[in-house]
Amino acid sequence: MTLFHFGNCFALAYFPYFITYKCSGLSEYNAFWRCVQAGATYLFVQLCKMLFLATFFPTWEGGAGVYDFVGEFMKATVDLADLLGLHLVMSRNAGKGEYKIMVAAMGWATAELVMSRCLPLWVGARGIEFDWKYIQMSFDSNISLAHYITMAAAVWMFTRYDLPKSFRLPVTVLVALCVYKAFLMELFVHVFLLGSWTVLLVKAVLTGAISLASLFLFVNLVHSS
Template sequence: MTLFHFGNCFALAYFPYFITYKCSGLSEYNAFWRCVQAGATYLFVQLCKMLFLATFFPTWEGGAGVYDFVGEFMKATVDLADLLGLHLVMSRNAGKGEYKIMVAAMGWATAELVMSRCLPLWVGARGIEFDWKYIQMSFDSNISLVHYIAMASVVWMFTRYDLPKSFRLPVTVLLGLCVYKAFLMELFVHMFLLGSWTALLVKALLTGVVSLCSLFLFVTLVHSN
């Protein structure tokens, strides 16, 4: 049963990435090493963020159960570096917008999957006792993939010189939601004391709304040109 549970977690976490890579056409462009370079950029950006947070944002020493709203908001603002990193990756790749977006998003999301979820899944999901948190972790990795595809598409639209003025406000709002989504989720969970499954469902719904709005703006922008 241990191998069965581990296999389920592994399939839920990794197969969507493989399927996305194959079905998006990246394999036809031999974009594997481009995605690896995007992943390396992700690691560099995260290292810079960690150093910045460790230097300017010391550990919260407030009372138990007290939420440090200002501190967490400022920490979330540091995620603006992810936008710069995605823009850097896309600016270094020539090709259509769809290709740039998918290379940046696949590399970024895969690097996050490997660095933040690979070891817990490998060690925890192979344990004697089954725990639903590893299934939740697998679902969360799929949500992150969709999130980074939407984020990359919004960054690509925002940096276009020919972006129509009517698009600037919604694209900027989507950028803000992409950056502060984790902060909003943490605040929402803290305020309403949501359970792990409910929080995962809310995160999936919020990511879905942002992704659908990004897709609508992207399709409209591409067809208008």
Template sequence: MTLFHFGNCFALAYFPYFITYKCSGLSEYNAFWRCVQAGATYLCVQLCKMLFLATFFPTWEGGAGVYDFVGEFMKATVDLADLLGLHLVMSRNAGKGEYKIMVAAMGWATAELIMSRCIPLWVGARGIEFDWKYVQMSFDSNISLVHYIAMAAGVWMFTRYDLPKSFRLPVTVLLGLCVYKAFLMELFVHVFLLGSWTVLLVKAVLTGSISLCSLFLFVTLVHSN
């Protein structure tokens, strides 16, 4: 039964990545090593972010139950480095915009999946007692994949020299939502005391909304050119 639960969690977490890689056409371009390079860039960016946070943002020493709004907001602002990292990955890859976006997003999301969820799933989901949090973790990994695709698309649009002025504000707002999404989720949880499944649902709805808006802007921009 333990292997059954582990297999389900593993499939929920990793299989959508495999399907995305195959169906997006990346396999036809032999983009595997490009995605690996994007993942390596992710690791470098996260290391720099950790060093920056450890240096300039010490541990919060406020009272229990007190939310450090300013501190958490400033920490979330450091995630702007992800935008720079995605732009660096896409600038080093030649090809159409769709190819650049998918390479950067797949490499970025897969690296995050391996670094933040692989060990907990491998150790926890194989435990004797089943826990729904590992299923939630698997669903959350799929949400992260959609999130990074939308973020990469936003970065690609924002850095285009021929981006119309009417697109500049919507794309900037979308990038801001991508960067501060985790901060907004933590704030909602603290204010409304949301449960784990509710948090997952809200995150899925918010990510889906951002992704649909990003897709609309991307399609409109490509067809207008």
């Protein structure tokens, strides 16, 4: 039974990445090492972010249950480094916008999956007692994949030199939502004291809405070019 639960968690977490890689056409372009390079860039950016946070944002020492709004907002702002990293990855890859976006997003999301969820899933999901949090973690990894594809698309649109004026405001709002989504979710959870499954559902709905908005802007921008 333990292996069965571990297999389910593994399939839920990793198969969507494999399917996305195959179905997006990246395998036809032999983009595996490009994705690996994007993952390496992710690791470098996260290291820089951790050093920056450790230097300029010490641990919150307020009372229990008190939410450090300003501090958490400033920490979320550091995620702007992810935008720079994604832009760097896409600028180093030649090809169509769709190809650049998927290479950057797949490398970024896969590196995040390996670094933040691989070990907990490997150790925890193989335990004697099954815990639903590992299923939640697997679903969350799929949400993260959609999030990074959306973020990469937003960065690609935002950095286009020929971006029409009518697109500048909605694309800027989209980029801001991608950066501060985690902060908004954390604030929402703190205010409404949501349960873990509800948090996952809200996160999925919010990510889906942002992804659809990004897709709408991307399609219209490509067709208007």
